[in-house]
Amino acid sequence: MPFSKDEDRIDTIGKCCGTTRYVGDLSFDNMLEAVTVRSTVRRGKIKKISLPEMPDGYFCVDASDIPHQNQVTYFQDTCPYFAESEVKYIAQPIMLMVGPDLRKVRRLAQKVQIDYEEIPAIHTLDEALEGTKPPMHNDDNVYFKEDFSYGDIDGAFAGSDEIFETQTRTGYQEHLYLETQGVVAVPETGKMTVYASTQGPHAIRKALGGAFGCDEEYFRIQQMPLGGGFGGKIETPFFLAGHAAFAASKCKQPVRLIYSREEDLLATTKRHPSRIVIRSALDAKGNILGVDIDVVFQAGGYALSCRMVLDTGLKKATGVYHFPAARVLGRAVATNNPMAGAYRGFGGPQTFFAIETHMNALARKFKRDPLQFKADYFIKQGTDTLTGGKYHFHVALPETIKEAARLADYERRKKEQVQHGPILRGIGQALFSFGAPFSLGTNQPLPNRCMGLLKRKDGRVEILSELVDMGQGLHTALRKIVARALKIPIERIIYKDADTDRVPEASITGASMSVVLFGRVLKDAADKLKPRLEEPGEFSVLEKVKQPDHLQWDPVKQQGDPFHSYVWGTVIAQVEVNTLTWQVAARKIWTALDVGTPIDRRIIKGQIDGGTIQGLGYSLLESMPMDAMPASLADYIIPTSLDVPPVESALIANPYPPGPYGAKCVGEPPLIGVGPAIVDAVANACGIELFQLPVSPEYLMQKMANKS
Amino acid sequence: MTKLTSFTLNGEFVSTKSALDLRLVDVLRCEFNLTGTKEGCGEGECGACMILLDGHPALSCLMLLGAAKDRDILTIEGLRATQGFAVLSQAFNDAGAVQCGFCTPGMIMTTYALLRDNPNPDDGAIRAAMAGNLCRCTGYSMIVEAVSLAVQRRGETW
Ligand code: FES
Ligand code: FES
Numbered sequence: 001m002p003f004s005k006d007e008d009r010i011d012t013i014g015k016c017c018g019t020t021r022y023v024g025d026l027s028f029d030n031m032l033e034a035v036t037v038r039s040t041v042r043r044g045k046i047k048k049i050s051l052p053e054m055p056d057g058y059f060c061v062d063a064s065d066i067p068h069q070n071q072v073t074y075f076q077d078t079c080p081y082f083a084e085s086e087v088k089y090i091a092q093p094i095m096l097m098v099g100p101d102l103r104k105v106r107r108l109a110q111k112v113q114i115d116y117e118e119i120p121a122i123h124t125l126d127e128a129l130e131g132t133k134p135p136m137h138n139d140d141n142v143y144f145k146e147d148f149s150y151g152d153i154d155g156a157f158a159g160s161d162e163i164f165e166t167q168t169r170t171g172y173q174e175h176l177y178l179e180t181q182g183v184v185a186v187p188e189t190g191k192m193t194v195y196a197s198t199q200g201p202h203a204i205r206k207a208l209g210g211a212f213g214c215d216e217e218y219f220r221i222q223q224m225p226l227g228g229g230f231g232g233k234i235e236t237p238f239f240l241a242g243h244a245a246f247a248a249s250k251c252k253q254p255v256r257l258i259y260s261r262e263e264d265l266l267a268t269t270k271r272h273p274s275r276i277v278i279r280s281a282l283d284a285k286g287n288i289l290g291v292d293i294d295v296v297f298q299a300g301g302y303a304l305s306c307r308m309v310l311d312t313g314l315k316k317a318t319g320v321y322h323f324p325a326a327r328v329l330g331r332a333v334a335t336n337n338p339m340a341g342a343y344r345g346f347g348g349p350q351t352f353f354a355i356e357t358h359m360n361a362l363a364r365k366f367k368r369d370p371l372q373f374k375a376d377y378f379i380k381q382g383t384d385t386l387t388g389g390k391y392h393f394h395v396a397l398p399e400t401i402k403e404a405a406r407l408a409d410y411e412r413r414k415k416e417q418v419q420h421g422p423i424l425r426g427i428g429q430a431l432f433s434f435g436a437p438f439s440l441g442t443n444q445p446l447p448n449r450c451m452g453l454l455k456r457k458d459g460r461v462e463i464l465s466e467l468v469d470m471g472q473g474l475h476t477a478l479r480k481i482v483a484r485a486l487k488i489p490i491e492r493i494i495y496k497d498a499d500t501d502r503v504p505e506a507s508i509t510g511a512s513m514s515v516v517l518f519g520r521v522l523k524d525a526a527d528k529l530k531p532r533l534e535e536p537g538e539f540s541v542l543e544k545v546k547q548p549d550h551l552q553w554d555p556v557k558q559q560g561d562p563f564h565s566y567v568w569g570t571v572i573a574q575v576e577v578n579t580l581t582w583q584v585a586a587r588k589i590w591t592a593l594d595v596g597t598p599i600d601r602r603i604i605k606g607q608i609d610g611g612t613i614q615g616l617g618y619s620l621l622e623s624m625p626m627d628a629m630p631a632s633l634a635d636y637i638i639p640t641s642l643d644v645p646p647v648e649s650a651l652i653a654n655p656y657p658p659g660p661y662g663a664k665c666v667g668e669p670p671l672i673g674v675g676p677a678i679v680d681a682v683a684n685a686c687g688i689e690l691f692q693l694p695v696s697p698e699y700l701m702q703k704m705a706n707k708s
Numbered sequence: 709m710t711k712l713t714s715f716t717l718n719g720e721f722v723s724t725k726s727a728l729d730l731r732l733v734d735v736l737r738c739e740f741n742l743t744g745t746k747e748g749c750g751e752g753e754c755g756a757c758m759i760l761l762d763g764h765p766a767l768s769c770l771m772l773l774g775a776a777k778d779r780d781i782l783t784i785e786g787l788r789a790t791q792g793f794a795v796l797s798q799a800f801n802d803a804g805a806v807q808c809g810f811c812t813p814g815m816i817m818t819t820y821a822l823l824r825d826n827p828n829p830d831d832g833a834i835r836a837a838m839a840g841n842l843c844r845c846t847g848y849s850m851i852v853e854a855v856s857l858a859v860q861r862r863g864e865t866w
Pocket of ligand 1: 746747748749750751752753754755756757758767768769770
């Protein structure tokens with residue numbers, strides 16, 4: 001194993017001491033504070049805006065202050081920085097109030113009077129599809145639609161003896177990074193610097209260039225240390241960066257825009273709620289002949305990245321299985337609800353919840369052992385993907401099942417006495433895979449993206465990359481890879497937070513690309529630098545981003561290998577259900593994960609623990625209505641230290657040859673299987689089927705009442 | 709007439725003319741530049757703004773400046789000169805208890821006070837003490853492990 005030692009993270013000490021400067025800790029001379037004025041209605045036309053009397057030195061900034069276009073150009077669908085004539089969701093930004101004293105700015109913002117002509121709003125994905133309200137996108141409210149299939153699916157249903165159908169639903173999930181969104185924009189001579197808590201510095205620079213109608217190099221984006229991201233600092237920061245930059249350019253002073261927690265809950269993106277219907281065509285013996293999957297993701301007032309999230313979720317919708325035939329249809333629909341966007345798992349938590357819940361329910365229906373029942377359909381090396389590509393490398397799913405079952409003593413615990421007084425105990429499992437990174441077309445040139453290494457005069461080597469460490473330990477992992485390739489101590493490898501003036505564009509940090517794809521690019525750069533390490537002076541080696549050789553992907557036909565690599569995993573969960581309160585407590589969670597070659601076990605454990613507990617919150621606690629957002633943390637409960645069970649995990653070594661030293665990704669997968677495993681455990685404890693996340697006491701009580 | 713509010717801040721006697729109804733977290737961060745104290749929610753739910761008030765954990769986002777009068781306030785900037793901090797931060801490092809780090813100063817303030825008052829807390833006592841400090845990154849176990857490590861290593865430190 002090439003990486004036997006866990007490396008200390010250089011960011012730890014500053015974070016313990018409180019000396020790490022997050023964006024909210026910055027301040028500049030003459031800095032103004034900004035507060036966003038937001039829509040208070042869900043859907044309507046803006047009739048009239050009345051401003052309060054503005055004291056000297058206080059400004060308001062709205063769409064008319066945008067130099068070029070009121071559109072976040074990162075998105076291909078309409079997405080304005082500020083609402084002009086109509087609003088489509090509660091908390092949509094309309095203008096900014098700016099001035100030196102934050103308390104005064106807040107009071108002024110509250111005094112802005114906006115009159116609306118309200119339009120009947122679309123509250124749920126069901127309403128969006130029913131068409132009972134005036135449509136808000138085309139005439140069907142569908143932002144994006146896509147389908148995949150293989151085999152003779154119609155034949156499978158025509159020849160079936162029985163059809164088994166499940167409908168699962170999942171709700172919103174808020175990222176709840178502990179640091180709320182924030183940026184500071186500082187105008188300088190001939191330039192503007194934007195300090196941002198973002199997962200994509202270069203993407204922000206591009207978007208600002210689009211809004212200002214100027215060369216993007218006018219802007220310098222300095223990424224600040226992130227107080228958590230989880231996908232939530234991809235889309236929302238475009239808005240903050242734009243808003244603060246428009247204000248700074250109007251006022252010619254630095255402008256700081258930091259969201260309060262209330263705003264952050266109300267106005268930022270969440271995980272897409274979903275409704276997924278799965279129908280299996282069965283023969284007389286209960287064998288699956290074909291599976292038909294209908295996925296609906298609820299997007300908000302604007303599409304944002306729903307195309308990509310839905311697309312990725314759909315490509316994972318058949319789970320770890322290859323059926324004789326399958327069809328997957330997906331739609332992302334417009335509603336007047338909080339905006340949904342990227343979130344750890346990227347569509348996978350919803351579709352895996354659906355397929356695993358379906359398969360587990362089928363196994364119970366036929367009184368089969370679920371792991372044996374599911375094994376008949378497992379993907380293996382060489383199996384076709386949903387999109388007609390191949391699983392090129394070893395599929396370590398069976399090894400993860402064996403290891404998780406061993407850790408959990410699954411066979412014994414399954415048979416354990418299930419009732420202790422009012423407590424019902426149950427154990428459940430879920431299997432998952434995680435394809436990443438998503439493929440770009442292999443029949444056309446890739447966009448020109450690169451990463452680099454700068455050999456400095458003092459002999460140290462700096463990684464030139466815009467990839468963001470949002471707490472997941474990425475910088476340490478990449479430093480380890482480069483140090484290994486150069487055969488020099490890790491202390492000699494430097495990795496600074498991204499400054500777009502210094503580092504080339506590579507990618508937004510997300511979609512689990514960073515280690516498996518970009519780690520490989522850096523390793524290749526290091527291999528080139530190695531023979532030149534002793535050369536004097538300062539020079540850099542740039543390496544272009546390229547996809548692995550085995551990949552075939554046709555983006556027009558959506559044919560081929562949708563993802564570069566696959567992580568395989570098994571989650572087993574044991575729960576206790578209190579039949580007096582219908583509260584569910586997880587007692588223990590076991591996870592076995594194939595992450596290829598582990599780069600740093602301590603960092604990986606942090607990702608597995610954290611992802612599992614975020615998944616546990618999604619499964620049991622993190623409940624909000626489908627159409628509204630709580631305005632306070634007191635109303636959105638995430639796990640505390642008292643709510644979390646022990647998480648025991650094991651890694652299966654299954655090196656992925658094109659990855660750096662065989663590594664795959666690790667940040668997103670641990671969350672995926674938790675929901676279905678918890679639901680399976682509750683179903684086993686209570687002797688019913690459950691189809692909804694989170695499993696709230698209300699939902700469970702209602703289900704149990706129906707049972708008796 | 710300007711009113712002066714005086715209190716002890718990280719061992720030094722300080723005074724300020726600021727309005728008494730400012731939140732203490734803002735006074736610490738903006739006026740005294742002590743940005744190690746974080747604001748995660750501003751509503752008493754997350755613990756990122758934890759300070760020690762007369763030695764006891766307190767949420768500076770829920771305190772107004774007026775309430776600090778004549779009290780003894782310790783922030784992470786004051787704590788970091790102590791031996792106890794050195795033991796705790798080393799343990800946080802070794803256990804991998806720090807990811808994004810936004811919860812970390814608050815966690816350290818809370819666990820420092822815990823270990824001072826209870827030299828040998830078990831897992832349950834550590835979790836109970838930390839229940840007011842949210843962490844979204846770690847799932848808590850590695851933080852609990854860090855505190856247990858500090859318990860083993862603390863000796864007579866504090
Ligand atoms: S900021 Fe004070 S408790 Fe969250
Ligand atoms: S380390 Fe990120 S919130 Fe605790």
